[in-house]
Amino acid sequence: xxxxxxxxxxxxxxxxxxxxxxxxxxxxxxxxxxxxxxxxxxxxxxxxxxxxxxxxxxxxxxxxxxxxxxxxxxxxxxxxxxxxxxxxxxxxxxxxxxxxxxxxxxxxxxxxxxxxxxxxxxxxxxxxxxxxxxxxxxxxxxxxxxxxxxxxxxxxxxxxxxxxxxxxxxxxxxxxxxxxxxxxxxxxxxxxxxxxxxxxxxxxxxxxxxxxxxxxxxxxxxxxxxxxxxxxxxxxxxxxxxxxxxxxxxxxxxxxxxxxxxxxxxxxxxxxxxxxxxxxxxxxxxxxxxxxxxxxxxxxxxxxxxxxxxxxxxxxxxxxxxxxxxxxxxxxxxxxxxxxxxxxxxxxxxxxxxxxxxxxxxxxxxxxxxxxxxxxxxxxxxxxxxxxxxxxxxxxxxxxxxxxxxxxxxxxxxxxxxxxxxxxxxxxxxxxxxxxxxxxxxxxxxxxxxxxxxxxxxxxxxxxxxxxxxxxxxxxxxxxxxxxxxxxxxxxxxxxxxxxxxxxxxxxxxxxxxxxxxxxxxxxxxxxxxxxxxxxxxxxxxxxxxxxxxxxxxxxxxxxxxxxxxxxxxxxxxxxxxxxxxxxxxxxxxxxxxxxxxxxxxxxxxxxxxxxxxxxxxxxxxxxxxxxxxxxxxxxxxxxxxxxxxx
Numbered sequence: 001x002x003x004x005x006x007x008x009x010x011x012x013x014x015x016x017x018x019x020x021x022x023x024x025x026x027x028x029x030x031x032x033x034x035x036x037x038x039x040x041x042x043x044x045x046x047x048x049x050x051x052x053x054x055x056x057x058x059x060x061x062x063x064x065x066x067x068x069x070x071x072x073x074x075x076x077x078x079x080x081x082x083x084x085x086x087x088x089x090x091x092x093x094x095x096x097x098x099x100x101x102x103x104x105x106x107x108x109x110x111x112x113x114x115x116x117x118x119x120x121x122x123x124x125x126x127x128x129x130x131x132x133x134x135x136x137x138x139x140x141x142x143x144x145x146x147x148x149x150x151x152x153x154x155x156x157x158x159x160x161x162x163x164x165x166x167x168x169x170x171x172x173x174x175x176x177x178x179x180x181x182x183x184x185x186x187x188x189x190x191x192x193x194x195x196x197x198x199x200x201x202x203x204x205x206x207x208x209x210x211x212x213x214x215x216x217x218x219x220x221x222x223x224x225x226x227x228x229x230x231x232x233x234x235x236x237x238x239x240x241x242x243x244x245x246x247x248x249x250x251x252x253x254x255x256x257x258x259x260x261x262x263x264x265x266x267x268x269x270x271x272x273x274x275x276x277x278x279x280x281x282x283x284x285x286x287x288x289x290x291x292x293x294x295x296x297x298x299x300x301x302x303x304x305x306x307x308x309x310x311x312x313x314x315x316x317x318x319x320x321x322x323x324x325x326x327x328x329x330x331x332x333x334x335x336x337x338x339x340x341x342x343x344x345x346x347x348x349x350x351x352x353x354x355x356x357x358x359x360x361x362x363x364x365x366x367x368x369x370x371x372x373x374x375x376x377x378x379x380x381x382x383x384x385x386x387x388x389x390x391x392x393x394x395x396x397x398x399x400x401x402x403x404x405x406x407x408x409x410x411x412x413x414x415x416x417x418x419x420x421x422x423x424x425x426x427x428x429x430x431x432x433x434x435x436x437x438x439x440x441x442x443x444x445x446x447x448x449x450x451x452x453x454x455x456x457x458x459x460x461x462x463x464x465x466x467x468x469x470x471x472x473x474x475x476x477x478x479x480x481x482x483x484x485x486x487x488x489x490x491x492x493x494x495x496x497x498x499x500x501x502x503x504x505x506x507x508x509x510x511x512x513x514x515x516x517x518x519x520x521x522x523x524x525x526x527x528x529x530x531x532x533x534x535x536x537x538x539x540x541x542x543x544x545x546x547x548x549x550x551x552x553x554x555x556x557x558x559x560x561x562x563x564x565x566x567x568x569x570x571x572x573x574x575x576x577x578x579x580x581x582x583x584x585x586x587x588x589x590x591x592x593x594x595x596x597x598x599x600x601x602x603x604x605x606x607x608x609x610x611x612x613x614x615x616x617x618x619x620x621x622x623x624x625x626x627x628x629x630x631x632x633x634x635x636x637x638x639x640x641x642x643x644x645x646x647x
Contacts, residue, residue: 005126005133006068007092010054010100012122012136016040022047022108036217038138039200041253042116048108049138051122055092060099067096071127074105079137080118086111089127116142141199141253152199153220153230155250155258157185159272163235166600170273170296173266174238176440177466179447182248183233184258184278186220201232202251208244208286237447238264239466245293249280256280261293384425388432395433404434406510407501407534409524410473411517412542415590418514419473421540426471429510436508437469445479448493456492464500464509473512478519481526498529517541545590547574547581554594558624563603568626573602579632601630 013034021032034052051074059066074088086107094101107114114120118140124133159168163179172180182205188198198220205214220230232250249259259280260273277296281288391401406429410418422440430438443463449456463472474480480490501511513520513530524530545553551574558565565573580593606628610620 005070005129005131006058007055007070007072007094007126007133008058009124009134010056012054012124012134013052014038014040014136014138015050017047017050017106018045019047019109020045022106022110035215037200037202038217039253040138040140041143042114042140043143046109046114046140048106048110048112048114049120050104050106053103053105053124055094055101055103057094057099057101060094060096067098068092068094070129072103072133073123073125073127075123075125076107076112077121077123078115078118079121081115085113085120114140116140116144139199152189152252152255153201153257154187154189155184155278156187157183157272157274158248158258158260158278159183160248160262167270168272169262170269170271171262171267172264173268174264176442177237177239178264178442179235179237180264181233181235183231184250185223185229185231186257188220188228188230198230199252201257202254203232203234204249204251205234205236206247206249206284206289207239207242208246208289209242212242244286245289247281247284247289249284261289261296263293267297388428388434392432403507405533405535405538406434406507408510408512408538408540409520409530409534410512410514410540410542411520412514412540413516413544413588413590415588415592416542416544417591418475418512418542421542422471422473422512425510430470435469435471435510439467439470440473441467441470442473442475444475445490445493448474448480449489456489457496460493460496461500464497467509468506469508471510471512473514476515477513478515478523481523483526494527498527498533501529501533544584544588547577550577550581550590550594553591554598557595557598563622563624565624566626569624569629572626572629572631576629576632583632597630602628605630 013036015032015034015037017032032050032052034050040046040049053074055072057068059068070092072090072092074090076085076087077083078085088105090103090105092101092103120138120140122136122138124136125131126133159170159182160172161168161181161183162172163181168183174180182203184201184203200217200219203216203218205216207213214236216234218232218234220232223229223231238246243263243265245261245263247259247261250257257280258278260278281292387404391404394401408425410421412418419440419442426435426438426440428438429435441463448459448463466472480493482488482490497511500506513523513534524534554573554577555565576597577594580588602624606624609625609627613620
């Protein structure tokens with residue numbers, strides 16, 4: 001009967017060392033600095049490969065109080081030559097209180113004949129249980145084959161984009177923590193006998209004033225049929241406490257290829273960086289990044305028309321409110337594209353500033369009229385806002401007030417306005433003096449889980465600390481609850497949140513749990529702590545948009561971009577939305593769906609039609625025709641009658 005191994009591998013890390021380092025490598029490999037690099041250059045200084053293996057104690061998870069002692073073999077295989085090179089034995093010992101233990105091994109050039117241009121694989125096996133624990137690859141490249149490192153890749157474009165969006169920016173304006181993607185595009189300059197695997201790219205993202213560097217290793221992905229153009233992308237999360245100039249650079253085997261600076265606190269600059277603007281810094285420092293960023297902004301003008309975004313208009317208003325600029329200048333009609341005119345000719349920002357403020361509490365209810373649908377949410381917010389104002393009046397007259405239950409649940413599908421409403425509530429509560437800042441920090445399962453088991457509490461506490469004075473919005477919060485998996489680390493996030501909610505001494509923050517209705521209700525039922533802290537009055541239902549509401553969103557969006565629908569195009573779009581709504585699935589994007597449809601299908605189809613026809617009259621540039629509306633394609637399914645059931 002086969003035994004099951006009581007250990008498993010958390011990660012395996014490699015690093016090369018020089019000939020000088022190899023003299024003291026044996027027994028001191030733990031002093032090496034490991035990262036996730038897996039490609040190495042065979043040159044005159046190459047001395048060998050060191051490896052660090054992090055083993056985890058399965059018995060610690062399943063049955064606390066038991067340690068392990070296992071014999072483990074490390075077999076090094078040359079996959080290019082298809083031969084086994086060497087095998088080492090190590091003993092993994094972990095006491096009953098240890099969950100993680102690192103083991104080290106050194107494969108020196110003096111002992112092993114590494115060959116340039118070959119690929120290698122490390123096979124880790126639990127000898128006691130005769131179980132393969134994993135296989136991990138690394139590559140050794142030839143200096144002669146690759147040539148001059150400076151000529152390996154020609155980087156011609158770089159920029160940043162928001163996660164889930166596709167247009168590239170030179171710099172962005174973000175008031176909250178957001179996930180961004182850094183992109184570099186390059187041409188391959190490698191010639192001759194190309195390696196089977198291209199050298200990996202190391203991307204480093206330097207945070208301003210935080211002494212923090214994120215490092216990612218990845219293989220370039222080909223973006224054209226000729227195989228000459230490549231792209232690397234990596235995501236990171238901006239932090240509101242780290243404001244200033246970020247610096248991103250890419251390296252290949254420690255040789256810098258390109259780098260650019262960008263900001264997350266404005267201005268919003270569309271397009272990508274090219275030429276001398278993506279030359280790597282000789283040596284990074286916050287001062288050097290600031291200097292380059294300031295010089296770039298000095299000659300940079302953002303002439304690109306910005307498409308309307310309600311959240312962007314709201315963010316500008318919040319920024320003004322937080323800085324105390326109650327009477328900020330509002331552009332007149334014909335100003336920035338980001339302003340949202342209503343039927344009376346006023347912008348959204350004007351609406352905000354003109355809202356009633358008789359008790360120094362700016363009412364955001366008029367702004368809700370600009371949100372399509374959300375009838376039930378508007379009704380609940382109206383009551384909530386009145387309670388806030390009532391308590392403010394009592395407090396101003398030295399009368400006692402009952403503490404309000406702040407924490408809430410937002411139940412609804414993606415694209416129904418949950419984040420927008422959270423921002424509105426933050427401003428409202430800040431103006432009432434209930435929250436000291438009113439900002440919104442957005443997190444999800446992926447950003448709360450740690451790299452090591454049981455490190456989720458630290459990340460969750462950090463998110464709560466960042467949200468102090470404002471709102472912590474956890475999107476798709478139900479994903480934190482996985483009752484079928486006893487080892488799921490999401491339970492540590494839930495435990496930390498419940499502990500924080502029970503701390504009555506820290507009331508200067510608000511928790512909003514958002515997600516699909518059924519899953520969120522199930523999570524609340526299985527965790528009574530949430531139900532006791534979040535009353536039914538603070539549960540908001542965000543209904544899916546109807547066909548008419550989606551068409552209203554489309555009309556508003558199209559008109560703000562100075563387009564119009566022909567009667568035939570309008571009929572075709574109504575038909576398309578009717579089909580989409582009747583076939584909507586779980587992941588239907590609601591408002592995002594119609595906006596993406598316009599941006600990625602309708603307007604590109606119009607552009608191709610106009611340019612192909614070679615006309616440039618006013619109507620051709622503004623009127624959307626029926627042919628520009630993509631038609632729905634209904635997939636046919638063969639019907640199979642089930643035996644024993646009537647059709």
